[in-house]
Amino acid sequence: MRKISASYIFTGKEKLLKNGVLLLDDEGYVVEVQDTKGNLREIPMLEYYNGIICPGxxxxxxxxxxxxxxxxxxxxxxxxxxxxxxxxxxxxxxxxxxxxxxxxxxxxxxxxxxxxxxxxxxxxxxxxxxxxxxxxxxxxxxxxxxxxxxxxxxxxxxxxxxxxxxxxxxxxxxxxxxxxxxxxxxxxxxxxxxxxxxxxxxxxxxxxxxxxxxxxxxxxxxxxxxxxxxxxxxxxxxxxxxxxxxxxxxxxxxxxxxxxxxxxxxxxxxxxxxxxxxxxxxxxxxxxxxxxxxxxxxxxxxxxxxxxxxxxxxxxxxxxxxxxxxxxxxxxxxxxxxxxxxxxxxxxxxxxxxxxxxxxGSFETGKKPGVNLIYNLDLQQLKFNRKTKVRIIASC
Ligand SMILES: [Zn+2]
Missing domain, CATH: 3.20.20.140 (Metal-dependent hydrolases)
Structure with a gap:
């Protein structure tokens, strides 16, 4: 099981989840998305990223x-x-x-x-x-x-x-x-x-x-x-x-x-x-x-x-x-x-x-959409800039 968190998680629709947690099974299937409402507590083996995590x-x-x-x-x-x-x-x-x-x-x-x-x-x-x-x-x-x-x-x-x-x-x-x-x-x-x-x-x-x-x-x-x-x-x-x-x-x-x-x-x-x-x-x-x-x-x-x-x-x-x-x-x-x-x-x-x-397309239980991290962006204003990049956190 992988536990992934970031500044924000975008699930595929609606608002970004601040410090949300995405749980993936060993094959990359979505188990659960947790909305922490911005209060991320200590979770063992958590991977944390600066940026926005989104589906492939x-x-x-x-x-x-x-x-x-x-x-x-x-x-x-x-x-x-x-x-x-x-x-x-x-x-x-x-x-x-x-x-x-x-x-x-x-x-x-x-x-x-x-x-x-x-x-x-x-x-x-x-x-x-x-x-x-x-x-x-x-x-x-x-x-x-x-x-x-x-x-x-x-x-x-x-x-x-x-x-x-x-x-x-x-x-x-x-x-x-x-x-x-x-x-x-x-x-x-x-x-x-x-x-x-x-x-x-x-x-x-x-x-x-x-x-x-x-x-x-x-x-x-x-x-x-x-x-x-x-x-x-x-x-x-x-x-x-x-x-x-x-x-x-x-x-x-x-x-x-x-x-x-x-x-x-x-x-x-x-x-x-x-x-x-x-x-x-x-x-x-x-x-x-x-x-x-x-x-x-x-x-x-x-x-x-x-x-x-x-x-x-x-x-x-x-x-x-x-x-x-x-x-x-x-x-x-x-x-x-x-x-x-x-x-x-x-x-x-x-x-x-x-x-x-x-x-x-979305983080929903049972899907395997791949996981991207968008980084080097303005996380205050939620704006991309010329240096904003993407990298793959989990493939599908
Ligand atoms: Zn064409």
Whole structure:
């Protein structure tokens, strides 16, 4: 049995417990969390830490297979600029793709990440995932604007999902890429499969300002760029609504659905999601957003704090794979966000989104969520600073 205490314990939700005590059995399962109300008495064999003890972090959005693009792509002002660079440089690697994936996986482990929702377009990450201590959920991504290609795309995605599962890379489901990159027939195929399997869906949502204009009559830079891939005036109905408002009807309604980025999401979109998707989650990847569009989501319009999770996105648009670094950036930009709120976004909410909250995300009896120590922070004001770090106290 391990008895662990610290300046504060964060259990996964609600207020920090001052000098709380966490009891773990020899295998790392939570036995009990004790609220000492700040009065810690002498306990034999107690481990005591300065800082905040919290459950292992959940990275709700990553693309591990793009890890070889670390540092390759310049900061841009919009998504089109970023995608252009991405397609130019994709494949232009000096090193080894598999080695870079393994290095990124290790980096996430060291940063206290215990589970990850990961986008897959290839099999490249499966070997690493099968051996990793991180629990991965694989979102097999499909995209394609030509209606007559929908069946082929789905067949390929099914094969990739089977390969993920049979390689022991973790569970897998088929997910659409983004509002602007999927034809209506492909959306329909994806929806049918998702409803049939009750699978988790991920969807890149309103990452760029240009997305909304595609559903009006404007031929903007993104439109012109997508014409190369088969976009034409009949690809999407012209709704004059936001991209989210236009596409929501084609997405499955009863599944856990993860909306990724939401940089240009408006209040009406949040209300629509509330109405249409009982099990939706908003995933923020703020460091990546600053790299790609130099903007951050309007955090204040997302009222339900139980639905917000954090992701790192890939090393193509981020220089770290660390949930703590994402929290630090959010706290610096939104000083009113409490540390408890940020920690809940980085732990319990992500576990719920990935349907693994029975094991991960919170200190509750019988769970094995891993234990992180966040240290070098201002414990008076409960604020992170540039020197704040995380280390693992118990792995899962
Ligand atoms: Zn992404």
């Amino acid at each position: 972090f959940i990275n709700a959005h990553c693309h591990l297979e793009l890890s070889y693009m670390r540092g390759m792509l310049q900061k841009t002002e919009n998504t089109v600029g970023f995608i252009k660079q991405m397609l130019q440089k994709r494949g232009s690697l000096n090193g080894n793709i598999i080695e870079e994936i393994a290095r990124a996986d290790k980096e996430m482990q060291l940063n206290g990440i215990v589970a990850c929702g990961d986008i897959c377009n290839t099999e490249d990450s499966f070997i690493t995932k099968a051996k990793s201590r991180i629990s991965y959920y694989n979102f097999i991504e499909v995209l394609g604007l030509k209606d007559n290609e929908a069946k082929i795309k789905i067949e390929k995605a099914k094969q990739l999902a089977i390969s993920a599962i049979s390689s022991d890379a973790g569970p897998a489901s088929i997910a659409p890429h983004a509002s602007y990159s999927v034809s209506l027939s492909l959306y329909n195929e994806i929806k049918l499969i998702a409803e049939c399997n009750n699978s988790i869906i991920s969807f890149h949502n309103q990452e760029s300002l240009e997305e909304d204009a595609l559903f009006g009559n404007k031929k903007n830079e993104l439109y012109k760029y997508l014409e190369i891939f088969g976009l034409n005036k009949n690809t999407f109905p012209k709704t004059n609504k936001s991209s989210f408002g236009s596409i929501a009807q084609y997405l499955p309604k009863k599944n856990n659905i993860l909306f990724i980025h939401n940089v240009f999401t408006k209040k009406e979109d949040v209300e629509l999601a509330q109405k249409l998707f009982p099990k939706h989650f908003w995933i923020f990847c703020p460091k990546s957003n600053l790299h790609i569009s130099n903007c951050l989501p309007d955090i204040n319009i997302f009222k339900d704090e139980n639905r917000i999770c954090l992701g790192t996105d890939s090393l193509a648009s981020n220089n770290t794979l660390s949930i703590l670094e994402e929290m630090k950036l959010l706290q610096a930009n939104f000083p009113l966000l409490s540390i408890e709120t940020l920690l809940q976004w980085g732990t319990l909410n992500g576990a719920k989104a990935l349907q693994i909250a029975h094991i991960f």
